[in-house]
Amino acid sequence: MEQFPGLIPYWVIMVLMMMGLYIVIAHGNLIKKIVGLNVFQVSVFLLYITMAKVEGGTAPILAEGIKLYSNPLPHVLILTAIVVGVATTALGLALVVRIHNAYGTIEDEEIDKLEDQT
Amino acid sequence: MRQKIILRVISKFLIPYILLFALYVQWHGDFGPGGGFQAGVIFAAGFILYAIIFGVATAREVLSATTTRVLLVIGVLLYSGVGVAGILLGGNYLDYNVLADTPIGGQHVGIILVEFGVGITVAASVITIFCTFAGRRPEEHEEEYGEN
Amino acid sequence: MVIAAIAIARIHDLFAVVMLTGIFSLLGAAAYVVMDAVDVAFTEAAVGAGASTVLMLGTLALTTSKERPAPAKNVISALIVVVFTGVVLIYGTLDMPIYGDPMAPIHHHVADHYLGKSSAEVGLPNVVTSVLASYRSYDTLGETFVIFTAAAGVLAILGQSRLPRRHHDQEDSEKGMVSSPEKSKGAST
Structure with a gap:
């Protein structure tokens, strides 16, 4: 356990991640579920960026007289993932709007009930 | 929201600077933070602000639905086209070294073109997504978004 | 950020939830700056706090902005799943290199090449x-x-x-x- 303080950032991220998961599982509202997925997504991004950090390093923009940079590779991956994330979120929200048109509700259980009746 | 004078004046003042900043981020991405993805979103944000304040219909007169769809395709094609150009000039797919006389120059040309393609795609797709959401009339609710 | 996430989980007014999501994203962007990822922070601030909030508001206008509270049995089973997964994940982090360690394997695969050679090979x-x-x-x-x-x-x-x-x-x-x-x-x- 001698590395205990160095692991705290990861633990905070795990807590955030589990909150996202909790929102997705516990709530029946479809918009709330998408928000939960977003929270989960941001925490995964944070995990990557945390791993990329080098103690004493700076942002990976090359300049004179700086020797130590943070790792640019996770930054690239997450940069694209964020934009893709918003695109997929938009797709999910579009589906929610269509579900609302078809069923008149966005609560999971009410949709199930309506399904059973038909 | 058309009757809110403060919002109208301030947003008219801000929108050109937002669009200008988007272009700066687009072309300066090689040297500082920034690039196609961010520039596309900032450009789209400026456009969305206009659409919220003045209504989607007015905004659609500036950039019609067909235009954004065509831009969406142009962006993707520009990116792939750079790759094909690499093949035609004797390199591999997406090999920028052959695009100019020196490898460094070729890399620079390739990166700028590719980032521009990304920027166009992202801006066009965010605008398209927003306008399809906002242009759709709520069927059983009295609140309207963007149209009033 | 944890506080914002708790609030997102508890509040049933979806309008407030969407606003809190925007705040959550901005806090995330600030965290990225602290961890030297300026490009990522830039994107997160523009996308997470800007574009996705607007899209969610658009959806709220088209659907409804009230949420029914979650049934109790859902909450209990969700808590069990979440606590279990969380414990497993935290146990997994015990093997990870400590935060900011320059000797971590992630920094010595291809990153050295990118940082060392890119100015000669790409020139940016x-x-x-x-x-x-x-x-x-x-x-x-x-x-x-x-x-x-x-x-x-x-x-x-x-x-x-x-x-x-x-x-x-x-x-x-x-x-x-x-x-x-x-x-x-x-x-x-």
């Missing part, structure tokens, strides 16, 4: 851009296509606003909707 000071657009060009091409596909998908699901309104019942318009936007998109290309 911003390594993130040169990795994004040059070394990992295929990735970025794929991501661009994903965004394109997502926009096309949203158009296919929602985009009948440009066409004249049909006055049939719901099922009829559903069938017409899936095919017609694609036709109009094909015409515009």
